[in-house]
Amino acid sequence: MIQLGEQLIELGKFLHKNQYAKGSAGNLSVRLDSESILATPTNSSLGSLQIDRLSKLNMNGELIDGDRPSKEVPFHLAVYENSDANAVIHLHSTFLTALSCLKDLDPENVLRPVTPYVVMKAGEIPLIPYYKPGSVMIAKDIAKVADDHRAFLLANHGVVVTGSSIEHALQIFEELEESAKLFFILKGMNIRYLDSKDISELKMKS
Template sequence: MNEAELRQQMVDLARSMFNRGYATGGAGNLSLRLPNGHFLATPTGSSFGRLVAEELSVVDKEGNHLSGKRPSKEVAFHLAIYDKDPNCNAIVHLHSTYLTALSCLENLDPKNAIKAFTPYYVMRVGELPVVPYYRPGSSNIAEDLAKLAGKYRAFLLANHGPIITGSDFLDAVDNAEELEETAKLFFLLANKPTRYLTDEEVTDLKGRGK
């Protein structure tokens, strides 16, 4: 896809997420790797329901603002992930209801906030490490993510929300939807005796693709 098509894809899928309740107000941000090595990102404060293709922000890998509106205050953590994960070409950060509720629970396993109970969670995400709470826009988020990126496909910011990566923008959005649905099921199953996938079942699913 060329840059114009990628811009349109970001606008269209962001609106689709907004219309289905994955994003509200001005919360969350999106980015993707452009063919020329720069990055397209949502402008700070923008609603997923009202993005404009020509207004999207372009930054280089050092975070210099090259064109469009002022980029998301979280652009540093997006760049930290791209830097450490060459297979990541798109990132979705949401404050979606169930994943954000999960991010507020005490005693989450910092290595994996959701123990697998369905195969698609394993196939699309695998594990969900937790980054401690820092205020939105803090450089600490990027520093912590730099240590995890490349080893995981999604991350949970404590008391904040999820970050989901993908091989392209569509993949990142599909992974985000799968993860939000998994968190919803997690709460539906709360206090109900649950059969988790066994280690053997998880290992069998890993590396098989989607």
């Protein structure tokens, strides 16, 4: 538990230092075992987490140890209950959050691929409709798609990324944030998107 807690703290520092998380926005969690998770506390800054204040919860969301968890922890639990993920990153990072505010996103896949890596690392990224932060509806909608997706865009809010480890989730998050940045840099230009043949070739290899 200490080691995973330390990894979560290191992740928080990295995300804060790289300006992916500002103020008290964003929350992180990691699966400890089949019955418990460690999550970041409510109103905490990801840049200054403390090991003895991390929230240890059972799968019903009951606090076992540490401070009260983020009010967004229900969707973390929904991921762990409905997939084999071991880590969840939720951020309001600039480019993915900007993307989440656009109308007319494809609800099945919010980022039409322009480079292979987003396909290889994350696959399709469904849109979760807008709900008030902390709403149980976010958890309910994520529960339906958690098993076969690695990332979800929350409309007018931010992103949720899951991974087999903290490191894996971080790699996917960084790839997605860069892809969202490319989307805005390229907006209005004559883009060659990856076509269906390119995409099925990438899916075959993975």
